[in-house]
Amino acid sequence: MRIVLSGPPGVGKGTQSHLLARTLKIPHISTGDLFRWHVANGSALGKAVKSHIDAGELVPGVITERVVAERLSSDDAATGFILDGFPRTHDQARVLDAILARRGDKVDHVIEFVLDNAELKSRLLARGRSDDTDDVIRNRLNVYEKEREAILGHYGPIVTQLDASGSVEEISERLHDTLGARVLQARGVGL
Ligand code: AMP
Numbered sequence: 001m002r003i004v005l006s007g008p009p010g011v012g013k014g015t016q017s018h019l020l021a022r023t024l025k026i027p028h029i030s031t032g033d034l035f036r037w038h039v040a041n042g043s044a045l046g047k048a049v050k051s052h053i054d055a056g057e058l059v060p061g062v063i064t065e066r067v068v069a070e071r072l073s074s075d076d077a078a079t080g081f082i083l084d085g086f087p088r089t090h091d092q093a094r095v096l097d098a099i100l101a102r103r104g105d106k107v108d109h110v111i112e113f114v115l116d117n118a119e120l121k122s123r124l125l126a127r128g129r130s131d132d133t134d135d136v137i138r139n140r141l142n143v144y145e146k147e148r149e150a151i152l153g154h155y156g157p158i159v160t161q162l163d164a165s166g167s168v169e170e171i172s173e174r175l176h177d178t179l180g181a182r183v184l185q186a187r188g189v190g191l
Helices: 013-024 031-041 044-055 061-072 090-102 117-127 134-158 168-186
Strands: 002-006 028-030 081-084 109-114 159-163
Touching: 002 013, 002 134, 013 028, 013 081, 013 168, 028 031, 028 061, 031 044, 031 061, 031 081, 044 061, 044 134, 061 090, 090 134, 109 134, 109 168, 117 134, 134 159, 159 168
Parallel strands: 002 081, 002 109, 028 081, 109 159
Antiparallel strands: none
16 A cells, blocks of 8 residues: 655654554655654765755755655565655655656555644644754745645545544544545445
């Protein structure tokens, strides 16, 4: 199953991707995690992306797309994956579709996590990552809002919205129910 978890920063996509990946036995691929790994290791790629991450701006498309294409070509991602934080722009959605089309695949489900801004900010501030400061949070929320509609419009009927309020367990249960229903629907089973 090829799943995209979409939603604003701080909404809990990372935590839920991690849990869902364990359940479905498919990899959790987070572009943010991949970039942070490079920054921590001081690689050339890490040096190229650090200033963008620190400012809450998107890393340039060519870099991001190369990293994703490489990661998706690994054997463990051959039959399915959970993408977290990618695609973040309409262009990236088109690039993802093209990568998958080359191997006869497509995105099966897009789940958009929805939570109000006040709750998002308090989750981000509690997390306390280096890019979780007031100014950078505001910028990252704006960046998300700017491309949100284009991405959701691109995926249209395979998008489902998920209420991302409550505890980790509650959200996880809701996510399983949502995906279960989507899988049945995709197989033409009425609910
Ligand atoms: P995240 O961990 O998903 O919140 O991402 C942290 C930061 O990594 C973002 O604020 C961006 O600077 C960068 N980043 C992650 N994913 C992408 C992407 N798909 N396109 C561009 N930049 C990204």
